[in-house]
Amino acid sequence: MTQYIIKVQTPAQKEKTAVKSEFSLSNHGLTNLNNVYWNLPTEALYEEIIFRSEGKVTFMGPITVNTGKHTARAANDKYIVKEPTTEDKIWWGEYNRPLSNEKFNALYQRLQGFLQGRDLFVQDCYGGTDPNYRLPVRIITEYAWHSLFARNMLIKPESNDELRRFIPDFTIISVPSFKALPQIDGTLSETFIALNFDRRMCIIGNSGYGGEIKKSVFTILNYLLPLEGVLSMHCSANVGADGDTALFFGLSGTGKTTLSADPKRQLVGDDEHGWSDEGVFNFEGGCYAKVINLSPTAEPQIYACTRKFGTILENVVYDPVTRLLDLDDELMTPNTRAAYPLHYIDNAVPEKRAGHPKNVIMLTCDASGVLPPIALLSPEQAMYHFISGYTSKVSGTEIDLGKEPEITFSACFGAPFMVHHPYYYAEMLKNKMLKHQTTCWLVNTGWTGGPYGIGKRMSIHHTRTLLNAALEGKLLKGEFRVDPVFGFQVPVHCEGVPDKVLNPVETWEDPNAYREKYQQLAALFIENFKKYAAGSSPEVIQAGPKKDGFLKTEK
Secondary structure, eight states: OHHHHHTOOOTTGGGTTTTOOSSOGGGGTOOSOSOEEESOOHHHHHHHHHHTTSEEEOTTSOEEEOOTTOSSBOGGGEEEEOOTTTTTTSOOSSSSEEEOHHHHHHHHHHHHHHHTTOOEEEEEEEEOSSTTTOEEEEEEESSHHHHHHHHHHSBOOSSHHHHHTOOOSEEEEEETTOOOOHHHHOOSSSOEEEEETTTTEEEEESOOOTHHHHHHHHHHHHHHGGGGTOEEEEEEEEEOTTOOEEEEEOOTTSSHHHHHOOTTSEEEESSEEEEETTEEEESOSEEEEEOTTOOTTTSHHHHHHTTSTTOEEESOEEOTTTOOEETTOOSSOSOOEEEEEGGGSTTBOTTOEEOOEEEEEEEEOOTTSOSOSEEEEOHHHHHHHHHHOEEEEOTTSBTTOOSSOEEEEOGGGOGGGOOSOHHHHHHHHHHHHHHTTOEEEEEEOSEESSSTTTSEEOOHHHHHHHHHHHHTTTGGGSOEEEOTTTOOEEESOBTTBOHHHHSGGGGSSOHHHHHHHHHHHHHHHHHHHHHHHTTSOHHHHHTSOOTTHHHHHHO
């Protein structure tokens, strides 16, 4: 507050309006502000971040920040305004909690008053690299580092003239120091992420976690694009030397970022994509990678980004004297993150677009330790597993999650971000896969040799070897066995991977304990799918696991 009293000039104050849009903040009802910094480049934002004590520069140039109380997404604090234009299209429930227009307007009016006399940062950018479907989005932030985060993660306009003429189709306002009043606003806590599709606005309060901005854009696109016939997907994507595109579905912690950053393939994007009639395109211009226990040998490209100017490191521990990072330290959170431009990855596809996928990989982190490391799915099985979205939440990706993985089912491998009903997305995926003859694989990046606490995490070397064999078409030429419980096909051999790894029962000390755990997992699948059975085809329902699979085999 001192700067408002003694009028201290900040480093970028003279340049703050150099690329100001003619569509001013008054159009959003934001008036009587102090300084508004428009579309500052990375270098200027670094100066503002340091000046405002928001972060520190570390070894070789990345900037480290502390996100405060929230070091992960507040999944239970997301709301969508229930109004006539969208009411019948939203998948209302746990992840899309309704908020009345009156409550949203009252909350926003208080936020407007709160921001008077304060500094704000603006980044005008796009969600989506395909010009036919991109969304002009304005990110208004209280923190300078959030403005850099938006600049890293989204698509920047190509010229200053484009910025000056920029008119947003959606606006996100992030103010971590502003809190909701639950007893007045009807929120569950002081934290909120509130989307209003009628007003084309999202407001975020009481959370400094950068991922809330990123996932708000994703949630918006998940609503808008399917209405235009574009499948929005929580997946990474890469492309091989022969132009073969692969998609990697999965929740945070399952390996989307790590596995898609393959030196032998070009990276299209690490987290969010659309699949249109023309092919696949990235929603973003950057990557948001988990960096806890990051290995310079297993993940060299991501590791290199933790030593580059422009990278934002969230909640990463560092030595204040040497400024060297300790990527193994979980002092603040196991969900440490790096946000960096996509072109920092050497073999990234500049256009951030590719053709129709030849392979779809559904990643699951199986904490039970019973699923095989890879399995071939039929179209019906692919739909069943897509709707089920089985995985284990890994510590740190959401608040209130402990160290032990939590078995969960997340529809479409991203239920917190899906706005339409899962059927809507599943039907689109099915049609596109059939049309383009796409092969689907289920890959377990979780545990083997026993459940969490007894077994060990699947070797990333084995996972990469199996994936390469699948993407190159080698696995399809080999021998398969039919899994007795899930019915999918499991490769018997793969060069470079021990045969017993492909047959999980052989990695357990007690085969009976393995079978019991496998049947328990099958029962969880069956129970979860009951909520989707109505309206689902008999073929998809029958593609699920059988509780008595082993008994039938023994008979």
